[in-house]
Amino acid sequence: MIRLLVIAGLALTASLATFAFANGATVIHVASTFPMSMPLFSEATGRLSEEVDSLTDGEVKLVFHVPGDLAPTSDTMDRVSAGKIEAAWSTAGQFAGHDSAFELLSSIPFGPDTVEYMAWLFEGGGLTLSRDLFSSYGIYNVPCMVLPPEGAGWFSKEIRSADDLKGLKIRFFGLGGRVLARLGANVVQISPSDIVDAIKKGDIEAAEYSLPSMDLTLGLQNVAKYYYFPGWHQPSTLFELYFSDATWRALTTKQQETIETVCAAVMRDTIGRAEKMQMDALDDIKKRGIKLRRWSPDLLLTFEAAWRSVADEEMATSPRFAEIYKSYERFHTNYGFWKRFSYLH
Structure with missing residues (x-):
C-alpha cells in the first residue's frame, strides 16, 4: 500500500531550515501548497515518499506536510527561496508574485496539451529556462507531475x-x-x-x-x-518539487538522480491515470444533474x-516572460507543422 507521509500540526522550528537526521537518514520536510487528500496529489506524494525512501535504502526521506503546516500557503515558496523551508510541493504559478514568467512554467493559456508541454520542457529548452529562472531565487526545481486540461x-x-x-x-x-x-x-x-x-x-x-x-x-x-x-x-498543468539550493546541494549525486528518476516515473504514470479518472468523474457529475x-x-x-x-x-x-513565451511559441510553430501533418485530429 502506498504510504502517505503527512505530518500534521508540526510547528515550524529553526531545525527545519537544515537537514534533520534520524538513524542516519536525511529527512527533507516538504511543504505542500495543495490539499494532499485530493485525487492524484495523494498518490503522487505517497509514491514520492515511498520510492525515494526505498531506492536510497532509507538514506533520504521526503516528509510531506499539509498546506499551512510549515508556513502560510502564500509564503511557502518564498521560505524555500530563503532557505527557511527545505522543499515544497507546488506549481510555479505560486511564485508569480516575483515574476509573471513563473506562470508560464505552470500552465499557458491556449497553450500546449500534456504531450506538447513535455516535449517543449524536456526537448525544446523549457526546462533549461525554468531552472535558470528558479536558480536566481535559490531554488532547484524537479518536474514531477503534469495534468490534463482543467475544467473552465x-x-x-x-x-x-x-x-x-x-x-x-x-x-x-x-x-x-x-x-x-x-x-x-x-x-x-x-x-x-x-x-x-x-x-x-x-x-x-x-x-x-x-x-x-x-x-x-x-x-x-x-x-x-x-x-x-x-x-x-x-490545457495542461505542471507540478514540481522545489528544493532550496542548500538542501539540493547537500544530497549526493546518486540521491539527486534518484529523486529525478522517481519524479519522472510519477509523471509518466500520472498521465494515463489522470485521463481515466476524468472519464469517471464526468460520468458521476452528469448523474448529479x-x-x-x-x-x-x-x-x-x-x-x-x-x-x-x-x-x-x-x-x-x-524580459523573462518574453524569453520563455517566445521559446514556447517557436517550439509550438514547428510542433504544429508536424502535428497537422501527422495526427488525425
Whole structure:
C-alpha cells in the first residue's frame, strides 16, 4: 500500500531550515501548497515518499506536510527561496508574485496539451529556462507531475456572451484570471478549502479549481449547476518539487538522480491515470444533474484575444516572460507543422 507521509500540526522550528537526521537518514520536510487528500496529489506524494525512501535504502526521506503546516500557503515558496523551508510541493504559478514568467512554467493559456508541454520542457529548452529562472531565487526545481486540461469553471448561471462576465465575482487562478479580469470579471483568490463556503455565502458567484475529479472531491457540484469546458486557461498543468539550493546541494549525486528518476516515473504514470479518472468523474457529475457546457466559438475567440493582449503586456514588462513565451511559441510553430501533418485530429 502506498504510504502517505503527512505530518500534521508540526510547528515550524529553526531545525527545519537544515537537514534533520534520524538513524542516519536525511529527512527533507516538504511543504505542500495543495490539499494532499485530493485525487492524484495523494498518490503522487505517497509514491514520492515511498520510492525515494526505498531506492536510497532509507538514506533520504521526503516528509510531506499539509498546506499551512510549515508556513502560510502564500509564503511557502518564498521560505524555500530563503532557505527557511527545505522543499515544497507546488506549481510555479505560486511564485508569480516575483515574476509573471513563473506562470508560464505552470500552465499557458491556449497553450500546449500534456504531450506538447513535455516535449517543449524536456526537448525544446523549457526546462533549461525554468531552472535558470528558479536558480536566481535559490531554488532547484524537479518536474514531477503534469495534468490534463482543467475544467473552465463552475457557474451559477449560463454564460452566453462576454457581457455575462462583467462584474462577475469569480475565483480564478493565474494568467486565466488576468484574462477574465480584462473582460470585466471581478477576480479573487481564495484557497481551495474556502471556495465552496464562499459560493454558499454569496462572496463569489463562480469558481475554477482543477480537474473534474478534484472539483468533485472539493464539492463544487453542490454549489453551482453549470460546469464549463474546455479549460482554455490551463490545457495542461505542471507540478514540481522545489528544493532550496542548500538542501539540493547537500544530497549526493546518486540521491539527486534518484529523486529525478522517481519524479519522472510519477509523471509518466500520472498521465494515463489522470485521463481515466476524468472519464469517471464526468460520468458521476452528469448523474448529479450538473449541466455540462462548452464555451461557444465566439467566447473562445474573445478569451484568446484577451489572452494575447495580456501576453503582449507581460512581454513588454518582463524580459523573462518574453524569453520563455517566445521559446514556447517557436517550439509550438514547428510542433504544429508536424502535428497537422501527422495526427488525425
